[in-house]
Amino acid sequence: MRIAMLSPIAWTTPPKKYGPWEYIVSLLTENLVKKGIDVTLFATGDSSTAGKLVSVYPRPYEEDKEMNVKVYESLHISEVFERSDEFDIIHNHFDFLPLTYSGLVDTPVVTTIHGFSSRSILPVYKKYNKKTFYVSISDSHRCPELDYIATVLHGIEVENFPFNENPQDYILFLSRLDKFKGIKDAIEIAKKAGMKLRIAGFIPNMEYYEKEVKHLIDNEQIIYEGHIDPEFKRELLSNARALIHPVKFDEPFGLGIVEAFSCGTPVIAYNRGSMPELIKNGETGFVVNGIDEAVDALKKIDTISRKRCRETAEKNYSASRMADEYIKVYEKILEVRKTEEKRPWGYYKVLSEDPGFKVKTITVMPGEKISLQRHFHRSEHWFVVEGEGIVDEDKQRFKVEDGDSVDIPTNAVHRIMNTGDEKLTFVEIAKGDQIEEEDIERLEDEYGRV
Structure with missing residues (x-):
């Protein structure tokens, strides 16, 4: 199996400090390689991997402000798709932009949706829904307007995080220092609880930090450690009595949560997004609804078994488990594609077949139509499941849309054309003593097949 792994280029893969998407791409790539999968990583030139590395720019754009981001994003993505025939699957971690290339290649594309920056990007995901494959990183982050082939929770190298049963007397905030991650709430929780708070993370908006946060840091009770490296992060996590995660949005996943569990450190988080999926309330931490509940939870934090937290990480959040689940996704995609046949007007997929009948879904792309044709040995029944079109049947012409049925008798001259802006999909049930292409x-045929 040959996988093209498309990483973002905001940061190095793996990142030196910050870069959660690049971090997961690296963990997945290295564990797939360990399992014998042929992976080519498309990332920045200063990235590292046990697989093959392909890059079009030597450094991440967050570290090179002279770089024209759009130019090199375009070159980076096009490099993958221009080489698509070298791979069995393209695995996209680059958000929505690579989807716009997917219809130009035959290689299947699977996208791990790490997050939606806003609903404004949904039209791209919706356009390529069912034409490509989507993986969610938690059940809570699934968009009801999209279809998903799987949910695969993130994994980490649990063994790289030191377990500590005897923590020091401080709590930890480990995330971006912005209002969405709840930095000000974390400080208020610590002050109300009368506990030392150590803060570590990236400052994405210096104006917000200077105006809203800096004056709250006294470097005695409230301490900012800076934008730290992975080694110091593990030390802080291992020694903390608890990780405080007062997130203010529906977070798709929380890498810091499972990293804390790996160290034996319980987590107190607001009841948003994936937090109830990751934290077993009363077992690995507490899911709370606001500052006062978080303060109350801190009073009970020593009732949480740190050993139980570590066991949870080992069982549920290993990088090896993540890689195994993605291998199953790849295998499923390749199996699905075996049953699909491309045509100039779209594609079809056989659902069931026995002597005398065949059931398949047929998808006609916008503006396309099947050939004007007839059959001598079979009849067909069509049921439209999405889209709209025009059917010609003998001397009749009529419109069809979602929910309509059409019967095509033996010898009837017929065709269907997609007249909408979206794909037209219908189920075809063919019955007769000859149901093959012959x-x-x-x-009539616009593609020269008469």
């Missing part, structure tokens, strides 16, 4: 007589 029973098609094409009378």
Whole structure:
């Protein structure tokens, strides 16, 4: 199996400090390589991997402000798709932009949706829904307007995080220092609880930090450690009595949560997004609804078994488990594609077949139409499941849309055309003593197949 792994280029893969998407891409790539998968990583030139590395720019754009981001994002993505025939699957971690290339290649594309920056990007995901494959990183982060092939929770190298059963007397905030991650709430929780708070993370908006946060840091009770490296992060996590995560949005996943569990450190988080999926209330931490509940939870934090937290990480959040689940996703995609046949107007997929009948879904792309044809040995029944179009049947012409049915008798001259802006999909049930391609007589065809 040959996988093209498309990483973002905001940061190095793996990142030196910050870069959660690049971090997961690296963990997945290295564990797939360990399992014998042929992976080519498309990332920045200063990235490292046990697989093959391909880059179009030597450094991440967050570290090179002279770089024209759009130019090199375009070159980076196009490099993957221009080499698509070298791979069995393209695994996209680059958000929505690579989807716009997916219809130009035959290689299947699977996208791990790490997050939606806003609903404004949904039209791209919706356009390529069912034409490509989507993986969610938690069940809570699934968009009801999209279809998903799987949910795969993130994994980490649990063994790289030191377990500590005897923590020091401080709590930890480990995240971006912005209002969405709840830095000000974390400080208020610590002050109300009368506990030392150590803060570590990236400052994405210096104006917000200077105005809203800096004056709250006294470097005695409230201490900012800076934008730290992975080694210091593990030390802080291992020694903390608890990780405080008062997130203010529906977070798709929380890498810091499972990293804390790996060290034996319980987590107190607001009841948003994936937090109830990750934290077993009363077992690995507490899911709370606001500052006062977080303060109350801190009073009970020593009732949480740190050993239980570590066991949870080992069982549920290992990078090896993550890689195994993605291998199953790849295998499922390749199996699905075996049953699909491409045509100039779209594609079809056989659902069931026995002597005398065949059931398949047929998808006609916008503006396209199947050939004008007839069959001598079978009849067909069509049921439209999405889209709209025009059917020609003998001397009749009529419109069809979602929920309509059409019967095509033996010998009837017929075709269907997609007249909408979205794909037209219908289920076809063919019944007769000859249901193969040989029973098609094409009378007119725009693709030269008469």
